[in-house]
Amino acid sequence: MKILIVGSGGREHVLAWKCAKSPRVEKIYCAPGNAGIAQIAETVPLQPDQFEELADFAAEHGIGLTIIGMDDPLVGGIVDVFEQRGLRVFGPRKNAAILEGSKAFSKELMKKYKIPTAAFETFTDLAAAKEWLKKEARFPVVLKASGLALGKGVLICENLEAALDGAETIMGRKKFGQAGDEMVIEEFLTGKEVSVLSFVDGTHILEMSSAQDYKRAGDGDTGLNTGGMGNISPNPYYTEEIRRYCQEKIFQPTVDAMKAEGREFKGVIFFGLMLTEDGPKVLEYNCRFGDPEAQVVLPRMENDLIDVLEACIDGTLDRIDLTFCKDPCVCVVLASEGYPVAYEKGKVIHGLDAFSGKQDRFCFHAGTANKDGEIVTNGGRVLGITALGHDLEEARAKAYEAAGWVDFEGKYSRSDIAIIR
Numbered sequence: 528m529k530i531l532i533v534g535s536g537g538r539e540h541v542l543a544w545k546c547a548k549s550p551r552v553e554k555i556y557c558a559p560g561n562a563g564i565a566q567i568a569e570t571v572p573l574q575p576d577q578f579e580e581l582a583d584f585a586a587e588h589g590i591g592l593t594i595i596g597m598d599d600p601l602v603g604g605i606v607d608v609f610e611q612r613g614l615r616v617f618g619p620r621k622n623a624a625i626l627e628g629s630k631a632f633s634k635e636l637m638k639k640y641k642i643p644t645a646a647f648e649t650f651t652d653l654a655a656a657k658e659w660l661k662k663e664a665r666f667p668v669v670l671k672a673s674g675l676a677l678g679k680g681v682l683i684c685e686n687l688e689a690a691l692d693g694a695e696t697i698m699g700r701k702k703f704g705q706a707g708d709e710m711v712i713e714e715f716l717t718g719k720e721v722s723v724l725s726f727v728d729g730t731h732i733l734e735m736s737s738a739q740d741y742k743r744a745g746d747g748d749t750g751l752n753t754g755g756m757g758n759i760s761p762n763p764y765y766t767e768e769i770r771r772y773c774q775e776k777i778f779q780p781t782v783d784a785m786k787a788e789g790r791e792f793k794g795v796i797f798f799g800l801m802l803t804e805d806g807p808k809v810l811e812y813n814c815r816f817g818d819p820e821a822q823v824v825l826p827r828m829e830n831d832l833i834d835v836l837e838a839c840i841d842g843t844l845d846r847i848d849l850t851f852c853k854d855p856c857v858c859v860v861l862a863s864e865g866y867p868v869a870y871e872k873g874k875v876i877h878g879l880d881a882f883s884g885k886q887d888r889f890c891f892h893a894g895t896a897n898k899d900g901e902i903v904t905n906g907g908r909v910l911g912i913t914a915l916g917h918d919l920e921e922a923r924a925k926a927y928e929a930a931g932w933v934d935f936e937g938k939y940s941r942s943d944i945a946i947i948r
């Protein structure tokens with residue numbers, strides 16, 4: 528079968544790498560891809576928002592399955608375009624991708640179906656939001672742009688002054704663009720965070736092994752929120768007892784709720800959870816694999832990915848037995864100095880050859896490009912250095928050792944990924 532992957536990050540690299548392991552796959556294309564993906568797939572110069580052109584490509588090249596890695600095209604309805612053309616595609620339709628595309632929608636859904644989440648209010652009017660903050664809010668309070676904002680549209684405000692300014696930032700100054708046309712104001716929760724990715728076929732849900740994201744830019748969870756500076760799987764705080772609770776109160780109820788709303792979800796639901804004193808609560812839903820969650824979860828997955836993705840499309844996930852190896856996995860992101868704000872691109876990356884032939888360490892490319900015969904940096908997050916080990920300590924040591932094999936000007940990583948506090 529021929530596969531087309533849409534996206535260009537570390538998540539799409541690990542998806543391509545996992546597809547390449549399937550004996551069912553004869554060729555992989557990726558649009559637009561990156562320099563690492565280009566080593567295992569043919570890259571296609573089309574952007575993720577070119578839905579019709581991508582569908583033309585899939586039709587003309589006899590693609591048997593297109594996998595949409597990123598949130599933007601899913602929320603924009605790329606799956607509907609492919610389906611209307613009779614093309615096989617993995618991911619939720621537009622009316623289901625709203626689970627990530629609108630936090631106002633997902634919060635109302637959770638309220639209606641009694642899925643545990645932080646208490647909240649939604650606003651489309653800035654003055655009304657400010658009024659509520661003055662009269663009702665308890666601090667700290669969390670402000671969220673309702674739409675997609677690259678994981679950056681969340682502001683935690685310690686006091687009224689900061690909250691009023693935050694509301695201006697989101698709804699007035701539109702720092703996150705249209706994502707701020709609507710705003711969710713939410714109760715501040717505390718606890719350990721867990722990422723759970725799951726396969727969903729409209730009716731059934733199969734969770735993958737859990738993961739833990741390191742969202743902040745700096746050591747000790749300081750600095751700005753990023754797309755993720757590292758990840759580990761499994762998540763040490765996610766016990767069997769917590770898992771059972773989530774299955775009963777969160778995972779299946781979410782799938783059932785979407786179906787009841789006429790928004791049958793097929794694809795990956797990523798549950799961002801907070802383990803609070805009152806039990807696990809949903810912080811957010813995403814409608815796709817996490818990045819870098821995918822980099823630590825997929826290397827541990829023993830199934831043929833294509834079998835599982837097809838079962839999601841066909842509604843036969845109940846026939847799949849999902850298994851993961853016991854070895855933990857650690858991913859350390861090498862970023863460009865200055866990320867997530869301003870950073871330079873085009874720096875030559877040295878040392879990548881050290882990974883060739885390694886079975887327990889992988890270098891997944893995120894923001895890289897080929898330029899004049901060399902591989903150069905081309906984004907904030909550049910590489911995801913990933914290692915498996917017999918235990919977390921070993922996986923961590925291997926990942927950091929391998930992170931030292933590569934070098935580029937402005938290379939930056941957190942030093943505390945996989946240190947459990």
Ligand code: AMP
Pocket residue numbers: 645669671678681683713714715716717720742752799810811
């Ligand atoms: P989100 O994009 O909604 O997952 O939010 C990004 C990050 O902001 C989360 O991973 C949390 O670290 C933090 N966050 C979001 N919502 C809350 C909340 N209600 N209470 C505390 N922290 C939150």
Ligand code: GLY
Pocket residue numbers: 678740754755813816817818819820
């Ligand atoms: N690492 C978090 C995300 O993919 O949204």
